[in-house]
Amino acid sequence: MDEAQKILVVEDDAVTRARLAFLLRKNGYQVDVADDGDSxxxxxxxxxxxxxxxxxxxxxxxGPELCERIRRYEGEVYTYVILITGKTEKSNIALGLEAGADDYVTKPFDSGELLARLRTGRRILDLQASMREAKRQLQDLASRDGLTEVLNRRALEERLAEAFTYFLRRGTPLSIAMLDLDHFKQINDNYGHQAGDDVLREAARRVTSMIREYDTIGRYGGEEFLVLLPDTPGEEATSIAERIRRSIAELPVETRDGGTIHASVSVGLATAHAGFRGNVKDVIESADAALYRAKRGGRNRVEHGVGEGIAGAPRSALG
Ligand SMILES: [Mg+2]
Structure with a gap:
């Protein structure tokens, strides 16, 4: 059943109520009735x-009071409200519209007119639904990196803040992996920027396929990605990072011009465990320092922030 076919009829007069319900059901509506405003x-x-x-x-x-309540209550999804007015209220119709009603019909109502007004309502609801969908798509587009289609820096930072708040509240370990493609400048220099773009896209795709539903990947900078691993202690984060590293190193990237490029990635990991007193910046810095060590240590490798992966140790311990 089409969702827009659902209708609630609120009418205290039993005869009118039954007449309305009969007419609307006959015309394909899924009708529920209530016999006064409160119910x-x-x-x-x-x-x-x-x-x-x-x-x-x-x-x-x-009716107008019910309408006001609906307006205050409804969220993003709009409710189309039609008031049924008798002769006496007709002069007050502005009042009903001010209460938030979309339209009105006068008693005794004409079936054809009522059905036409309902069709108008459904057109408006359909329009609203497609606008909501367009808005959602725009928001999604605005949060994605144009090249790799993973989250962009701004959206990533929002998610990072959320993940850290969750960590603070729950105390379950939060791991962060900072990835950087090795010798990316050389790839661009040797094969051209288009091929470089292909490598970035493919790397993002492989990382995405290696992480879990509730992990997040975003593009942090040029050839740098950040992966958020909530509820993930250091050891588990290390094995995920290893899988990511292998997924990129083990299979060359096919570029659009038919060439193949061997790429690899260095990964710096940091984990915030319960009791960690720093802020999100400290965790990022710890991952960044680990990434630096992975680079210095020969690239195509994973390094963890501090010792067994306990971020929050003094900065001097990062080395
Ligand atoms: Mg009445």
Whole structure:
């Protein structure tokens, strides 16, 4: 059943209520009914309807009051509200619209008109849904690196802050891997920038395939990537980093012009364990220092921040 076919009818007059429910069901709507404003409000909170058709005058909550509540309650997903007005409320229609109603029909209502107004409502809801989807796609696009399609630096830093907050609250170890493609400048110089781009893209793809659903990879700088490994102690992080390193070193990258390039990556790891008193910058610095050691130690290797991977040791211990 199409979600936009769901409708809540709130009407205290039994005859009108039954007539409405019959008409709407006959026309393909999935109808729920409530016999006054208060029970309508309860139903709405239970099942969030895309369309609410409500009478104006009812014992308890009136139609406009119900409408106001819906407006305050609803989140990103809009509810289309149509007020049913009698002759007496007709002169007050501005009041109903101010309460947030989208449209109104007058009693006694004409079936054809009511169905037409509902179709308008559904068109608006459809439009809103596609705008939400477009917005989501834009947000996703804005958080991705154009070349490698992993998170860009800004989005990565947001995720890093979130991961660190989670770590502080839970105390479960947070590991961070800093990856840097080895001799990348030479790749660019020897094979050209297009080939260099191919290597970056392929490296990002391989790292992505090596990490778990809840890990995060982002492009940190030119040929530098950061991988966030939440809930991951040092030893486990090391074996993930080793898998990543091998996935890049063991198979040459095929470039778009049909060539192959042997690439490798150096990885610096740092882990914040429970009791760690530093901030997120300290963990990054520790990973960075480990990366530096991996480079100095011959590249295509993994180094862990401090000893057994306990970040938070004094900076002097990083060496
Ligand atoms: Mg009434």
């Amino acid at each position: 309508g409000w309860i139903r709405f909170q239970e099942l969030h309807y895309p369309i609410v058709l409500t009478d104006w005058l009812m014992p308890g909550l009136s």
